Amino acid sequence: MHTTAPPAEASAPAAKPERRIRVTPNAAARHGGVLAGIVALGILAHSLLTGLEGEQAQVALLAVVWTIALTGLNLVQGLGGYPSLAHAAFYGGGAYLSAIFLEKGMPMSLAAPLAVVVTMLGGLVVALVFSRTRGQYFAIGTLFFTAVMTLVFTNAAEWTGGPLGRPVDLGYSLDQTLVLLAASLSVGLALFYAMSLSRFGARLRAIREDEDLAQHVGVPTARVKLMAIVISSGFGAWAGVLFAQYNGVVAPSQFTYAQSFLMFVAIGLAGYGRLLAPVVGSAVVLSLTQLIDLGPGVSQIVLGVLFIVVTLVVPNGILGGLAALWRRLRPKEATS
């Protein structure tokens, strides 16, 4: 990822962000610990995917796929503070494109990367149009993008199979898919960790805090936002490719803007920009919508209420709230 080392700023030398990666033994131990945790999560994911059966396996799959997709969303929405509702469209784009490329006779080693790259080009277009807009306009524009992509998935029946969806040819064996899912979860989280510590991450945070100020002190806001959106679309597309491989069928109803809402809710609930937000967010949202059956719509009502309450009471999300609680309980060690 050369995104971690963009060329130095031309102007405003005084505003150079402090380099946060310091290779002191202490920091090295911390990074090592985080990476070990991420690897452990991947192993846990793999054992869940192989160990569970039936409906539970399906939920585990969704949780892993969502975590991969949400890791990308966590860049734009979490670090950058931009409410992107386009993520389900990228997710669906990867799933549908890989299915179409496979059908055309491409080998999976070509079909999968091509699906991701083409989706990222779509992400680039979205970014070029909508990264010029702010806040509410951005939410509305990306929401509409997802709605139009759902229209395409539903109506371009020649390629997408129409409203009922289409089958997906097997590109990876099931074992390969499971390993790839677990590995992608770990690699994705590790990449996010690296990006959040890099200057790229610091710039995104600066944009979230105050975009005008960030621009004044020399952050190339347009370029940073563009990169964040394109990278996040790549995460979404790759999650879609893996989902299609496991599921064997893709249909428009799996990639509607309702999905975009739920993804947005997942990140917001868990905590904007936190490393583990994708894991916690997908666990909370999926366990409410998939595991607990309270009657039609009730789980989504609970989710909506929970989301509003968390937004109002702990604006940093569940993880942010826990971190604050932890600091309060151990005040002496927090002064480092």
Added chain:
Amino acid sequence: MSQVLVNGVFLGCLFAVVAVGLTLVFGVMEVPNFAHAGVIVMAAYPTWWATDAGAPFALAALAGVAAGGVVSVITEVVAYRWIIDKPWAAPAVALGLMLVLQNTALNMYGGEGRSLDTPYDDVLLEFAGVSLSGVKAALIVLAVLSLIALHLVLSRTSLGRAMRAVAQDREAAAMLGIPMRRQYTLAFLIAGLLAGVAAVAYGPTYQVSPYMADEVLLSAFVVVVLGGLGSVAGAVAGGLVLGVVESLGAAYISSAYQSAFGFLLLVIVLVLRPGGLVGTNARRVA
């Protein structure tokens, strides 16, 4: 061609009524009110329920409009009121409310579409080769009447003047002693009543279902962006433009992609003018 234009005007009136509610709330409170779709649904169901129970349509329609106002005010009191100082939380709260409202409707009334019968179902107006069903004509009349009423309220009454003042500059309005809380509630009340009008008016042409308002809401958001967030006149003009564009696209290119033409328009406008067609640096409701 003129038939297509008439359809465009019908769509435009529908979009305008919904969009004015959105833009009013945005102008006063800076909230992108995704929950507006839920308010429309919660207004349509009581209307359906009342007609189904045998009430006369006019009464049922009034009940629906009132329900829209009540639900909208409830969203303000329960949720939006608490995020006035945190504008970044607004999209999140709006989405949460939308989930709650739509699924409440789903839970109470089930997911299947219900048809709403009106006394003017069988009316068909024909004029110079252009036909217009009674339901659509009623929508146009209702939309025009409610928008005129809104214009009079905003321009002639002290409440309306206060609301415009709040939209222009909240801090200055507060310093001048305008009761802010009341203005917020009032904006949501008006938006809710307009949502009720929209629900009663277009429920009969579509169907009453928990998701009936989704596409209309998307189009209304495009209208709001076209007209500039916070501008009522812009919302009316934008509504008509979008309605005509969508019906032209549907008639001459592809009806399946009707709302995609709205998206195309949105993209073009945002590329050329990221702030919307009408400059809204000085936000205003008028």
